[in-house]
Amino acid sequence: MLVVGMMGSCREKVPDPEMYELGVMIRNAGNYFDNNGSISFLRREKSTAEVDLFLKENGRSLTGNAQDYTEVGGHSIILLDNSSPGLDKIEIVNMGTFKSEATLTAPDIENPRAVVGISDSKAYVSCWDATGDFSNFYKNPGYIAVIDLDNFKVIRKIPVPKGAEHMVKIGNEVFLGAVGGTENLTVIDATTDTVKRSIKLGASPDPIDVDANGKLWVKGNGVVYRVNPRTDAVEATLRVGTNPLKSPSNYAITPDRRGFYFVYSFYDPTDSYKEKGETYYFSIDDATIAADKPFVNRVFTGLGVDPMQGLIYAGVTPSYKQSGYVIRYRTDGSVVDSIRVDVAPSGFMFK
Amino acid sequence: MSKRQLYGRFLAFLFAVIVTSTATLRAQEDSISLRPVTVTGFAPARFLAGLKVQRFDSVTVEQFRFQNLSDLLAFHTPLAFKNYGPGQLNTVSFRGTSSSHTAVLWNGLNINQPNLGQTDFSTLPVAGFTRLAVQYGASASVVGTDAVGGSLLLESAGTQPAGLRLSVGRRQASFGNQQTQIGASYGTQLNENLRFSGKTLLYGGRMPNRYPSTQREGYALESAEASQRGLVQDLVLQGKNDRQLSAHLWLTDNGITLAPANPTSRELTRTQSYRSMVQYQTPTWTWRSAWTRDLIDFGRGDFANLEHTGTDRFLTRLEKEMNWRLGAGATPLTVRIGGEVAHYRTRVDGYTDPLITENRADLFAMSRWQASARWLLSATVRQAFVTRFDPPITPSLGTEYRLVTHSDYILTLKGSLGRSYRVPTLNERYWRELGNPAIRPESGFNKEAGLEAKWNPSPVHSLTGSLTAYHNRVDDWTYWNPQRGYRVENLQLVVARGIEVQGQWQADFTSWQAGASGGYALTRTSQERVYDTYAVDVVGKQLVYVPLHQANVNAYAQRGRTRLTAQLRGVSRSFYTFDNFRFLPGYVVANLLAETTWQRGHWHTSAQIQANNIFDALYLNVKRNAMPGRTFSLNLVVTYNSESK
Numbered sequence: 001m002l003v004v005g006m007m008g009s010c011r012e013k014v015p016d017p018e019m020y021e022l023g024v025m026i027r028n029a030g031n032y033f034d035n036n037g038s039i040s041f042l043r044r045e046k047s048t049a050e051v052d053l054f055l056k057e058n059g060r061s062l063t064g065n066a067q068d069y070t071e072v073g074g075h076s077i078i079l080l081d082n083s084s085p086g087l088d089k090i091e092i093v094n095m096g097t098f099k100s101e102a103t104l105t106a107p108d109i110e111n112p113r114a115v116v117g118i119s120d121s122k123a124y125v126s127c128w129d130a131t132g133d134f135s136n137f138y139k140n141p142g143y144i145a146v147i148d149l150d151n152f153k154v155i156r157k158i159p160v161p162k163g164a165e166h167m168v169k170i171g172n173e174v175f176l177g178a179v180g181g182t183e184n185l186t187v188i189d190a191t192t193d194t195v196k197r198s199i200k201l202g203a204s205p206d207p208i209d210v211d212a213n214g215k216l217w218v219k220g221n222g223v224v225y226r227v228n229p230r231t232d233a234v235e236a237t238l239r240v241g242t243n244p245l246k247s248p249s250n251y252a253i254t255p256d257r258r259g260f261y262f263v264y265s266f267y268d269p270t271d272s273y274k275e276k277g278e279t280y281y282f283s284i285d286d287a288t289i290a291a292d293k294p295f296v297n298r299v300f301t302g303l304g305v306d307p308m309q310g311l312i313y314a315g316v317t318p319s320y321k322q323s324g325y326v327i328r329y330r331t332d333g334s335v336v337d338s339i340r341v342d343v344a345p346s347g348f349m350f351k
Numbered sequence: 352m353s354k355r356q357l358y359g360r361f362l363a364f365l366f367a368v369i370v371t372s373t374a375t376l377r378a379q380e381d382s383i384s385l386r387p388v389t390v391t392g393f394a395p396a397r398f399l400a401g402l403k404v405q406r407f408d409s410v411t412v413e414q415f416r417f418q419n420l421s422d423l424l425a426f427h428t429p430l431a432f433k434n435y436g437p438g439q440l441n442t443v444s445f446r447g448t449s450s451s452h453t454a455v456l457w458n459g460l461n462i463n464q465p466n467l468g469q470t471d472f473s474t475l476p477v478a479g480f481t482r483l484a485v486q487y488g489a490s491a492s493v494v495g496t497d498a499v500g501g502s503l504l505l506e507s508a509g510t511q512p513a514g515l516r517l518s519v520g521r522r523q524a525s526f527g528n529q530q531t532q533i534g535a536s537y538g539t540q541l542n543e544n545l546r547f548s549g550k551t552l553l554y555g556g557r558m559p560n561r562y563p564s565t566q567r568e569g570y571a572l573e574s575a576e577a578s579q580r581g582l583v584q585d586l587v588l589q590g591k592n593d594r595q596l597s598a599h600l601w602l603t604d605n606g607i608t609l610a611p612a613n614p615t616s617r618e619l620t621r622t623q624s625y626r627s628m629v630q631y632q633t634p635t636w637t638w639r640s641a642w643t644r645d646l647i648d649f650g651r652g653d654f655a656n657l658e659h660t661g662t663d664r665f666l667t668r669l670e671k672e673m674n675w676r677l678g679a680g681a682t683p684l685t686v687r688i689g690g691e692v693a694h695y696r697t698r699v700d701g702y703t704d705p706l707i708t709e710n711r712a713d714l715f716a717m718s719r720w721q722a723s724a725r726w727l728l729s730a731t732v733r734q735a736f737v738t739r740f741d742p743p744i745t746p747s748l749g750t751e752y753r754l755v756t757h758s759d760y761i762l763t764l765k766g767s768l769g770r771s772y773r774v775p776t777l778n779e780r781y782w783r784e785l786g787n788p789a790i791r792p793e794s795g796f797n798k799e800a801g802l803e804a805k806w807n808p809s810p811v812h813s814l815t816g817s818l819t820a821y822h823n824r825v826d827d828w829t830y831w832n833p834q835r836g837y838r839v840e841n842l843q844l845v846v847a848r849g850i851e852v853q854g855q856w857q858a859d860f861t862s863w864q865a866g867a868s869g870g871y872a873l874t875r876t877s878q879e880r881v882y883d884t885y886a887v888d889v890v891g892k893q894l895v896y897v898p899l900h901q902a903n904v905n906a907y908a909q910r911g912r913t914r915l916t917a918q919l920r921g922v923s924r925s926f927y928t929f930d931n932f933r934f935l936p937g938y939v940v941a942n943l944l945a946e947t948t949w950q951r952g953h954w955h956t957s958a959q960i961q962a963n964n965i966f967d968a969l970y971l972n973v974k975r976n977a978m979p980g981r982t983f984s985l986n987l988v989v990t991y992n993s994e995s996k
Binding site: 084087 | 569613840
């Protein structure tokens with residue numbers, strides 16, 4: 001519904017809507033030191049993707065690791081983390097045409113991590129700020145850059161804990177996770193752009209999504225939390241799987257908001273630290289998450305479920321120096337097709 | 352010096368240029384005349400018959416005296432460079448190999464940084480050496496590890512003429528960039544039997560790179576501030592009977608700060624090298640001892656805690672050369688045998704132990720036989736020994752045959768077979784977690800054949816040309832495998848093959864001179880081993896950052912003491928994904944140089960104006976930042992010569 005709404009607003013703003021309207025936007029993170037993140041576009045009925053829309057439409061590359069992507073108020077927002085200091089940035093493009101509208105750069109933007117739309121004219125971008133060396137990596141507090149999409153400016157920086165990560169907007173509140181050592185979710189008032197309160201959960205809490213019952217699911221270290229966003233009550237803490245070697249990642253909610261797919265993997269020390277594992281599903285009604293019946297017997301760098309067709313999109317990264325693939329699965333785990341895309345497919349936006 | 356003397360000197364100089372540019376030919380003439388060879392120093396090429404050598408004349412070296420070695424090579428050779436930006440890491444790919452497959456030799460000593468096993472060409476200024484040659488093809492049997500794709504031979508100044516020469520040089524370039532050089536060379540006869548000479552050079556530069564704009568056509572011009580300084584010291588004592596004692600020192604200190612204006616996120620990389628060598632030579636013996644220290648410091652923000660890499664290397668080598676005359680034709684056979692021992696001490700924050708030491712040794716025998724006036728043969732063999740493992744035994748065989756010998760026209764056929772190896776770098780073995788103590792040396796096999804021609808159609812014009820085809824197979828190619836968290840493995844098999852064409856034209860008219868040289872290289876290099884499911888996308892594809900086509904053209908015209916030079920370099924696209932799905936576009940860069948000299952009494956002044964990238968071409972470095980557009984520089988060198996009048 002949200003997506004349809006955005007498409008509507010896009011049509012109002014752009015009299016000549018371009019081709020990137022109905023389909024799947026694929027975020028290719030890229031290889032960090034190559035600064036080659038990009039956005040691919042796939043029409044559902046096709047089995048070949050259009051690669052690097054930004055280069056195609058603007059004649060220049062994005063130049064950075066594509067950290068996150070979202071669409072808000074007729075704009076597409078791409079977060080770019082460059083391997084060189086001082087060159088991180090946000091590219092804002094027209095959602096329909098992918099033509100560049102604005103570039104926001106350092107020092108406004110330093111290590112951008114995630115983006116969430118607040119209104120048609122406002123978006124939040126969580127940032128780590130400048131990082132240090134390995135002994136003190138998160139040396140600065142994080143911040144949320146408040147972006148005015150009418151004037152394409154960072155109008156405010158909201159100070160937040162170190163290692164600011166993903167955000168989920170519920171009503172007028174934004175729930176922010178962090179990996180910098182805090183055990184709290186930070187709750188921000190999206191009207192006043194101020195921190196309202198925090199919710200203590202456990203190490204590295206990072207919000208995933210809101211389920212059909214309006215509950216917020218939060219990723220922790222080997223666990224997921226179910227939080228009531230109205231009361232801040234932690235209703236459940238579920239251990240994900242039982243294998244002490246493996247850790248869960250890449251959670252993707254299903255269109256009915258009643259379950260999550262996730263990757264459960266480890267780096268095998270007996271086999272040159274190759275990443276091994278499987279992809280599983282759990283329901284929001286499950287009392288435990290056993291992770292014993294794989295949906296697919298392989299690992300992915302990104303997962304998403306298409307609300308329109310119900311197919312599961314899984315990003316394969318053979319290496320960070322070659323093309324990735326998006327494999328489309330039916331819910332029974334059978335393969336529909338495999339589509340070549342750019343390096344490290346890591347995120348999907350369906351519209 | 353009178354005008355006429357000057358003119359004569361210039362002609363002699365020009366002659367020297369022509370001769371050195373056709374040096375392989377000269378070498379053959381040496382051998383044909385059967386004159387006894389006096390060995391001063393050690394030229395690896397003598398024992399590498401069949402391999403291509405490209406020597407650079409002093410005009411070319413002088414034109415780049417304020418720039419880095421990579422700037423010179425890019426416009427004169429088909430070597431490909433992987434550049435991270437001005438003043439930043441710049442590594443080489445020689446004939447389709449990786450950055451650690453080129454041996455960089457300074458007076459015969461491999462100066463690749465031992466932890467990384469490669470050279471950052473942004474830290475090697477042309478001012479640091481006097482002579483330069485590029486040895487194409489695997490020459491590991493003669494020069495040792497790393498010479499898989501080829502070698503770069505840098506040599507210090509030898510003996511200097513009598514008297515004292517003092518010089519001051521200054522380069523002022525776009526973006527506030529500048530270089531200063533202060534040097535002296537001196538020579539004197541101490542007594543009847545002893546002659547002393549030497550050279551001292553101090554250089555320093557600051558490259559603040561104050562670009563007028565932060566971007567070009569939407570691509571960032573990365574803010575980076577570089578500094579460079581160094582000291583070169585050569586001392587030579589010549590005794591009687593061709594005995595010579597020499598000492599050489601080259602200190603370099605390079606710093607690069609990215610985002611210097613940003614105190615929290617700026618990044619500093621400082622690279623310092625100390626290289627010192629003492630050498631004693633007689634007509635048959637050469638003894639050499641060297642000490643090198645390579646330091647790298649890296650830090651962010653306030654630079655309070657720098658990550659440190661430091662390696663000391665102590666090395667001694669002894670060689671003996673023997674000459675015989677074989678058979679009825681008394682054809683000369685030269686055999687050179689020798690050995691080298693080296694001790695390494697490395698301290699790196701990320702290594703398994705705070706101090707790691709290892710010993711290496713090499714034994715080698717090299718031979719060269721001028722079997723007939725037309726036919727030259729060389730055969731060499733080397734065995735290296737390294738703590739805990741030994742590289743494979745490394746032989747090579749080469750030959751050159753003169754097909755046509757005519758007073759105006761010479762055609763030579765060449766061929767060579769040679770194994771090569773690369774001892775794994777210290778990083779590959781000792782890096783905590785990602786390193787692999789069990790990693791094996793890489794092993795290569797290079798085959799090549801070529802034709803060389805020289806033609807003098809008239810007394811005015813001379814032409815040289817060469818055509819070379821090669822096939823180089825490198826197995827156990829190490830790979831920091833991204834699928835295994837970038838742990839290093841002997842995973843790949845790389846085959847590089849290619850064709851190189853080079854040509855040169857030189858014309859000497861009565862009142863002016865002109866010349867042109869050009870080169871084209873087709874470099875096809877690919878990984879051939881299947882080691883995982885998705886390798887099918889990768890196998891057989893062109894290696895990343897190696898353009899398939901490269902070409903360069905240099906042309907000049909000179910009248911009196913004024914010379915105009917144009918330099919052109921073109922490269923085709925270079926892929927940055929292993930499956931050749933994505934690439935950085937190809938580009939053409941052109942430079943113009945105008946230079947002139949004045950002489951008055953003891954004073955000699957040379958001035959040069961450079962316009963680089965005159966067409967303002969946009970091209971990207973591997974970080975996908977824009978390289979600078981059109982730039983200008985003014986270079987001025989004033990020399991006082993006590994001997995000139």
